[in-house]
Amino acid sequence: MPKQQVPEAVPLIAVVGPTGSGKSQLGIALAEAVGGEVINADALQFYRGMDIGTAKVTAEERAGIPHHLLDVLDVREEVSVAWFQQRSRAIIADVRSRGAVPILVGGSGLYVRAALDELEFPPTDAEVRARLEDEIEMVGTAALRARLAEVDPVSGARLGDDRRIVRALEVFEITGRPFSSYMPQRVYHQPAVQFGLQVDRDVLRERLAKRVHAMVERGLLDEVRELEANGLREGRTAARALGYGQFLRVLDGEWSVAEAAEDTINATRRFARRQLTWFRADERVQWFDWLDPGLLDHVLSALRRSGPLS
Structure with a gap:
């Protein structure tokens, strides 16, 4: 396929939707079509070694397309939305400076918004937070909620x-601003276009079950065992990831492989529902049928029609 022209008014493309909907494949196809590079926005794919359980695209599946923010953290490390915003925006600028098209791909909704939208992060102060935590232990939740209602009713x-x-009280004490004033607005940081994959829920439910069973067959338990030896339990984010928390319980003798797989399937289905709710709330997302044989052509047509976006 010859390279497609991307409107200058759209320097950033985002592909969003629930887990298992085919975002990675569409992102790669788009990158091939428009001369793009993929930037990962799946919070768990930042971690090295978390491959099978996150359905991370393999080097072969990437088809030579550069992928950014994959395998950049150790499982012991914590990740924050602020960290992702800084890193992703720097990569977006670098990709664009080289004449390529940045394509953000992922289902971690807040991370997607951190890259796309005007989103300000309030400062922190460990001493102030510790004092407030001690206070809420002593006087109770109701007292501090009442104080919060006085300074920040929202x-x-x-x-x-x-x-x-x-x-919220920590932020107000540090800044003098209500915590609610930091709530994100649906205003793009730079012109962007979002494409979402609309799914059939019953089909997705079955696909997710099959995917988890395939992960087990590919060696998910061995992957978890290896990651445990490398500090998986020390990472609060990684240790609680879908599949990994369940299969740690297999290693602990609490569950069988079948029980862990079933719980992972159910948890993944719940997660997919939450993702759909999150992305459907954003009216800027243009939705396309995930099983449409002409999906790529239809997305490219929508991209060519894209004009200046706020």
């Missing part, structure tokens, strides 16, 4: 758990 009405109440 957050006071919305937040219920101790951790978030403490965080």
